[in-house]
Amino acid sequence: MDEPRQIVDFSRLDFEFSNYIKQNTNSNPFVCFTCRTCSSLCTSGKVNVLNVAKIVRQIAIGLKDDVLRSKEIWTCATCMKCQEFCPQGVNPLDMIYFLQNKAVEAGMPTIPKAYVEMVTSIAKIGLIQPPQEVISVDFDEFDRAELELPELSMPDAEKIKKNLLKTGFRQVIKELD
């Protein structure tokens, strides 16, 4: 990601945060020995948008603000390779999910709009988007009816929304209302 280079300020370390992550996830930042197996396999790492081994180290040394504000954490492709192949069982992906959750909780401006739109749509109709018209290779338009697909059985979205508001999704649903 094209983020301006920043020098790490070691007066801002928050070790409580490192411990908090270890206790609340299935991951352990403290046993990472920086072999970079995760980074070498990482889907997003291959196109230089995510340096997952760096994130693990940042967490281990307590750079809370840096990781919570990072745009990088949102570029994970969730391919799970880091989780599977880390020789130390660190489980970086679980940390990334947790950091994303915490960034939402803290109302960070880095939360991708696409996700906000998806959650808001679920609160409205139960699905991340309404049925779309699609075009064929010959530029003909098709919808479900034209393809003779059965009518969709839609859920009671009001009830779903009520439940979603009890979760961390409330933070983003609110934003668009």
Next chain:
Amino acid sequence: MDVALYLGCTIPTQEYAYEVSAREVLPRLGVNLIDLQYAACCGQPLKGLDNLGWLYLASRTIALADQQGAETLLAICNGCHVSICEAKHVLESDDHLRKTIEEMLAEEDLEIKGHVRIRHLLDFLYDDIGPQKIKKALENSQNFNPLVNLKLAAHYGCHIIRPSSIERPDQLDDPSKLEALIEVTGASTAKYPERLECCGAPMLAIVDKESFQIAGNKLIAIQNRGFDGVITVCPFCERMLERQETISRVTGLDVSISSMYYTQLLGLALGIETEKLGLQLNMSSVEIILNKVTR
């Protein structure tokens, strides 16, 4: 065999070709598809926003299947399948979260009984129906069209083989069920080095240029290895791998290869017309495959 079909979000709102071809092909294998009613999103793409929100949506799907008396829940999207399987694991191993979810579901008169078996298209076809029975159905089909001239690459997608901490439809480091299912159609296949690479789709909405690069790298490798096409079992993977015009424009790679759902491929072998398989909706160069299979 009765199964509850759960389509998730992407298939019934956009990736119609998968739904059309699944509805066309599966009944010919003796499968009775019963649509899961009142279904919503499985939660998978939003796990990063909130764990509880994700768990609620995934668990809701399990509870619906239980309530509707389904024995088998068939999720044909890799994302839906991993989401539901992970949720089941959490509900079984975390009493505190289970209780919270049970209270939320009770508001919708839903309850987790945990009776339903969860299947993806891949293990459903390979383990429940089996290549032998599929072969028989093909041979008994009046229009059977063995796809002997095709060499096809399998694309599994990440969420169908990982994580190893829970049961997945196929093996983590050397899956083989999709290859076996491709061979049933008469086509040939081979395991290639880039086989287990990601399609890049989950990054599309965040960093599109880079996600096209990932898809392009995989497609060009498949193309250069002499395959006629790539076969998928996930709407996210397929949609990504079909965007070859954009991929070529953005990356400068010259990508042009057939990409289609396994259900479409099986339909071609059964001799079903292309329109009935939704192939007119396919944005990749399907004519490469079609030219080789038309009699």
